[in-house]
Amino acid sequence: MGLLRYTVARLIQAIPVLIGITVITFILANLAPGDPVRLMLQGQQVDQEVIERVEQQYGLDRPIHERYVTYMANLLQGDLGHSIQRDRPVTDLVVQRAGPTLMLVVSAYAFALITAIPLGILAATRRNEPADHISRIVALLGVSTPSFWIGIMLILVFAIQLGVLPSSGLVYPWWGPDHYGYSGYPELLYQTIRHLLLPMVALGTLQMATLMRVERTQMIESLQGEYVKLARAYGVPERTILRKHAFQVAQLPIITIVGLNLSTALGGAVLIEYVFNINGLGRLLLEAIIGLDYQLIMGITVVIGTMFVIGVIITDISYAYIDPRVTYGDRE
């Protein structure tokens, strides 16, 4: 089928980008002025001998292209290197911390889509009425407010002033109720949601605002389409036109935006994890940077870049699923 072929083609297209990500990260890591080993040791007085030994251990005495080849060879076997700071394989650390970040980003998107689409449609159908103006103000505030500040304000209101929601950490459902000492799965679910609520809103607001704007303009445009005129002329009820004829076409750009904005969301996750003390990839990255843990920094960057690429591929495929023109593109 066309869709399957498209998926494969899309995956193949992603390979150069993935290689590019490793190249860029590798170059960045080797941009650092001065001796990386000395930086890692952070000014501690050590013998030249020790430095040389460490350099040898990490292959730093070899030229950069050789090191890149080794790095790539290891990467293909799933080995992202070794974290000096924690003395553990980077792969282990990254795998362990990817769950919380994914949970946060996915829930933020769910929140954004569930709120943005109905509000955007409402604004489009009530053009220049109060509902439209309100939605525009909300969208404007949403794109103008730093997500971490939204997080801080949410903590101030809901955790500190009202005391109804927790201000830090997440509950990971995959650890099971026993790990937390909960009575069972219902409580686990309840606590998961409770902990997720504030960071989800903080991270999702920007996405919501962006998507709402796009949904509004797309719906307005779609509702002016000839196919809507045709449906009206054939007596299709206005509600069906809105929900089916105009809606489906208007969703196509939304899917694209979701994919592209994934990069802002993954970046924002770093800030939100910091504000809410969530042990995800973002916080791991911050800790790695403070400790100048080169291999860990590179590993996280590569993994986050890969997450973005995969996210874009998923959105591209769902786009192709809704819009038949993509997969059958060149037939006419």
Added chain:
Amino acid sequence: MAEPLLRVENLKTQFFTDAGTVRAVDGISFEVHEGEIVGLVGESGAGKSVASMSLLRLIESPGEIVGGEITYKGETIFGLEEGPDGDLQRRDDMLSNEEMRTRIRGNEIAVIFQDPMESLNPVFTVGGQLREFIELNRDLAKREAKREAIRMLREVGIPDPEQRYEEYPHQFSGGMRQRVLIAMALACEPSLIIADEPTTALDVTVEGQIIELVDDLQEKYGTSFIWVTHDMGVVAEICDRVNVMYLGEIVEQAPVDDLFHATKHPYTNALLNSMPRPDRTVEELDPIEGVMPEAISPPSGCRFHPRCPDAREVCQRVHPEAKVVDQADGHSHRAACVKHDVFDAGYDESVPLEAEPQVTAGTPGGGEDR
């Protein structure tokens, strides 16, 4: 003569924009009888499309039908009456919006739009769209509607209809898409189809095929058509009677042969002269001078006078309503030009205006120069 299928009287549709009121349709009257193809001809901006959409009451804000009466099979699609306080209000017997949607649109009056590329929804299959309209307008169950949809696709000459039913609009060529739109219109079994420039976006060869197809199907189903176009050639091929529109008004109304051979309005004449014909060279083509003015500020008197080769001083003052100037085969031939005696506006004594017309343009009563 029998009661017409559709009667439009003094229809006025206006658009209220920031720049002022646009009188897109300004008091037109015409009839469509059963089994007839009636042409609505004019340049773009003449108000043809607005007029045809008014018949379905599908005028979007800021536009509004402000006056006149539309009667279809004895039912009132639009009508006003004077209320107790002297204001005009909608008549009680006028169909409600819901009745228009369920009883008129699609199943009584169907539409074929100009742009087959844009008229079909790109994300649904052609068959699905066709089936939806059939289900809605003919009260058929899903399966029957599908069978009917495939039958109609075959009827309009689409090969492999079973397979193409499942395909998407972008997999069809322009001509094939237009056939799909025709299938949609016919499948709903309406008594009247409004074809709004259905062949304008197509190649000439495809245009010919489509016109032939419509001609055949019209004979077979006996459906009446309102054929909106700017192309006199198409009019000659397909129409029984023709209304020529200029700036929101009908300036000439006649059976097709009379219109071509006994033209009564200089505008129609100019349209005919600007049409390429095999018996004339390109040099002989005679385009209409100037562009049509905006409907927002129409010229005084006769709206065509600034471009009219026969314009005289009187044309600037007197605004002619269309009057019967001739009778042919039981149909009246109407024209809105003061040069005809029935107007008695003193045209003959009036001084001709500047901008002398070219050689081919007719003398008073012209148009018989072929």
Added chain:
Amino acid sequence: MAIGESQLDGDGGPSEDVEAQFGWRYTFGKVMQDTTARWGLYVVAFVLFVSAYTMVDSNLSRLTFGAVSDFAMAEALPIFDHPERIPPPGEIEGNVPPAFHVDGTLSHPLGTDPDGRDYFTRIVYGAQVSVSVGIVSTLIGFVGGTIVGAVSGFYGGRVDDVLMRLVETVYAIPPLILIIVFTVFISGGTPDITYAIIGVGITFIPVFARIIRSEVLSVREMDYIEAAKASGVKNRNIIRRHVIPNSFAPVLVYATLQIGVTILIVAGLSFLGFGAQPPTPDWGQMLNVSHGYMHSNVWLSIWPGMAILVTIMGFNLFGDGLQDALDPRTND
């Protein structure tokens, strides 16, 4: 499109300036017609004025940067002409709540920070930091992107392929993460606002390059470029004199919107501790400090966030207005 058209009419020769000026005036008129865009312009102008003022007033800078003891030396401020605001030596008090609070005082309308510095003054000074950071790093991205995009679009072929693959790859790493990693590595582990500015600027080069490129591709096909080529003008001169000026308008709109994004990102960087360092009164950095006082001093977290919100909103409103004014679809 006002500017585009007026330039395309010309031969790209000397008359261009005159026409461009007409285009600018026309654009400005369009922006001023739009209520929201007008307000955006007012906000931007206000923030620019405040930051310009803080650059001139040296007392203000001493007050904001100064350690606690500096207050003793502070003289009366011209605009804040209240002698009572300058605390006498020995009476410096940290964590004073804002004026509307029961314990607040009018001499510190927004309270003081934990070190006893007047918060209002610091917020006002923060405008300068944010605005200059936003403008300078956008400028870096803009200039760099213009060169890369113009070269890529004009030469096409292999150069274009390589550059665009590179751009695509950089896109795949979330900007915030790329900037953090870049900033930390180029600074050798001691981040600073200057590195942040450079980091942000360089990271946005690909974004601008892509826009410029697509503009150049459309301009390249124009007759006057053909004419210039035919008459033997050097490629470099064609790019400089014809291609860049004519591709300018849409990029300028984008740049305006980008200033807001940049301010947002730098605020995030500073919040995480990778941007402005104390005692610089950067809004993001102030939020970083206040994060530790969330339970005791709520207002410390509120004001800097409000300041960021208002500034970015101004740039967003103005950018949107500019976009509408330059959009061919909204022009007749």
